Amino acid sequence: MTAKLLGLVLAGGRSTRMQRDKAALQYRPGQTQLAAAVDMLRPHVAQVFVSVRPDQRDDATRRGYEQIVDQIESAGPIAGILAAQSAHPDAAWWVLACDLPFLDEATLADLAARRDAARDATAYRSSHDGLPEPLCAIFEPRTRAALAAYVGTGRLCPRKFLLQADTLLLDPPNARALDNANTSDDYWQAMAKLNPQQFVDQREICVQYFALLREQAGCREEKLVTSAPTPRVLYEELRKRHPFSLAADTLRIAINGEFADWSRPLQAGDTVVFIPPVAGG
Amino acid sequence: MKRFAFSATPLDVAALTASLRDVSCGGFVSFEGWVRNHNEGQRVTRLEYEAFEQLAVKEGERVIAEAQQRFGIQNARCVHRVGALDLEALAVWVGVSTPHRDEAFRACRYIIDEVKHRLPIWKKEHYANGDSGWVNCERCAEAATVAHEHRHEHA
Numbered sequence: 404m405t406a407k408l409l410g411l412v413l414a415g416g417r418s419t420r421m422q423r424d425k426a427a428l429q430y431r432p433g434q435t436q437l438a439a440a441v442d443m444l445r446p447h448v449a450q451v452f453v454s455v456r457p458d459q460r461d462d463a464t465r466r467g468y469e470q471i472v473d474q475i476e477s478a479g480p481i482a483g484i485l486a487a488q489s490a491h492p493d494a495a496w497w498v499l500a501c502d503l504p505f506l507d508e509a510t511l512a513d514l515a516a517r518r519d520a521a522r523d524a525t526a527y528r529s530s531h532d533g534l535p536e537p538l539c540a541i542f543e544p545r546t547r548a549a550l551a552a553y554v555g556t557g558r559l560c561p562r563k564f565l566l567q568a569d570t571l572l573l574d575p576p577n578a579r580a581l582d583n584a585n586t587s588d589d590y591w592q593a594m595a596k597l598n599p600q601q602f603v604d605q606r607e608i609c610v611q612y613f614a615l616l617r618e619q620a621g622c623r624e625e626k627l628v629t630s631a632p633t634p635r636v637l638y639e640e641l642r643k644r645h646p647f648s649l650a651a652d653t654l655r656i657a658i659n660g661e662f663a664d665w666s667r668p669l670q671a672g673d674t675v676v677f678i679p680p681v682a683g684g
Numbered sequence: 685m686k687r688f689a690f691s692a693t694p695l696d697v698a699a700l701t702a703s704l705r706d707v708s709c710g711g712f713v714s715f716e717g718w719v720r721n722h723n724e725g726q727r728v729t730r731l732e733y734e735a736f737e738q739l740a741v742k743e744g745e746r747v748i749a750e751a752q753q754r755f756g757i758q759n760a761r762c763v764h765r766v767g768a769l770d771l772e773a774l775a776v777w778v779g780v781s782t783p784h785r786d787e788a789f790r791a792c793r794y795i796i797d798e799v800k801h802r803l804p805i806w807k808k809e810h811y812a813n814g815d816s817g818w819v820n821c822e823r824c825a826e827a828a829t830v831a832h833e834h835r836h837e838h839a
Contacts, residue, residue, distance in 0.1 A: 611736075613734055613735075613736050613804065613806060614734050614806035614808070614818050614821065615806070615818040615821040615822060617734075648821075648822070649821060655804075657736070657739050657804070660738045660739055660742070661739065661742070662739070662743075676736055676739070676804075678736065678804050679806060679818070679820075679821050680820035680821055681800075681801070681802070681803060681804055681805055681806060681820065682800075682805065682806055682807040682818070682819035682820045682821075683733075683735075683740075683764060683776070683799055683800050683803050683805030683806075683807070684717050684764075684775070684776050684796060684799060684800035684805075
């Protein structure tokens with residue numbers, strides 16, 4: 404008999420590389436990534452839970468959801484899966500990461516339709532490396548003892564667990580749907596792809612030049628209309644018009660008078676400064 | 685009184701020092717960076733400083749706030765010159781006054797080091813042979829080709 408299917412959205416990460424809480428990021432105004440993942444998964448399962456660390460239970464992004472709290476520390480996503488299986492041992496768990504900005508309904512519907520409850524797990528094959536994608540996958544209840552034993556020997560990689568288990572591996576209907584966004588660069592690139600109208604339109608910005616770049620540009624300031632989505636692309640565009648000798652990786656960026664990321668989207672009216680290597684004192 | 689500032693005119697060290705006088709402070713340490721007549725084997729005849737002042741003033745203020753936080757100092761200021769400077773001119777001044785000397789020495793060192801590394805300020809050197817160059821920009825590109833590590837030890 405096919406076990407009842409519950410949903411587990413993983414939101415217990417530390418977002419170290421993003422330097423901001425990934426669950427709280429928004430790709431659409433007013434909707435956190437966590438809320439988007441919960442809403443997408445809900446129609447496919449009997450109930451959705453959110454996997455959290457003990458210290459995250461009361462934070463604003465997570466407190467409105469039914470939670471499964473990690474019982475072991477610093478074990479990554481596998482701790483969430485273990486805790487869920489321990490709370491509802493007879494259920495199958497659809498595990499879903501909250502940091503998949505390109506996840507679409509077709510991908511979820513396909514996994515739901517092709518689930519094979521007679522296997523240990525049903526998962527997609529990564530379009531990057533062919534290995535199982537553990538963070539949008541269904542773990543049947545029969546994996547519970549094996550997963551606990553696996554973690555008991557100090558192994559924490561859910562992908563390797565699925566590799567050695569009896570996992571049904573499917574090709575995803577959309578190769579990019581499971582690409583995750585781990586860094587600020589990833590976030591802004593995903594934003595630009597998901598909201599092209601907001602970021603790709605031509606807009607007027609101002610560029611100010613100092614020191615060597617001022618001499619090579621032949622001016623202190625210029626206004627220009629550009630479709631460059633970020634300072635990184637803008638600098639490459641400007642290099643076609645000015646004989647800039649400095650490589651981008653020797654420069655820093657300021658936008659509107661404050662240090663900024665190379666991947667920060669440019670908006671109409673921004674003033675951008677490319678900061679050459681400094682030499683004060 | 686701004687704790688970090690730029691000046692297009694020569695610095696008045698006596699007035700700057702007086703501004704840090706404090707009856708609760710037994711120690712005062714200052715650092716002066718002067719325009720030197722040589723750099724990396726070249727004879728330097730004069731300098732120009734340029735700054736992105738809008739951002740540099742904010743970052744300079746952050747540096748001083750950090751020094752205050754780390755070393756518990758009472759008072760600190762830093763003023764940096766912009767524009768054309770002749771040899772021997774005073775290019776940058778840092779002053780710290782604090783109840784005891786150790787914190788004053790350490791905070792002064794911290795402020796000048798961070799100012800040099802973090803603030804958007806650039807220095808163009810003019811050489812005796814007629815050449816000129818932006819320090820750390822043009823000459824670092826050359827450095828890569830001669831496999832020579834540049835350490836810029838001026839003020």
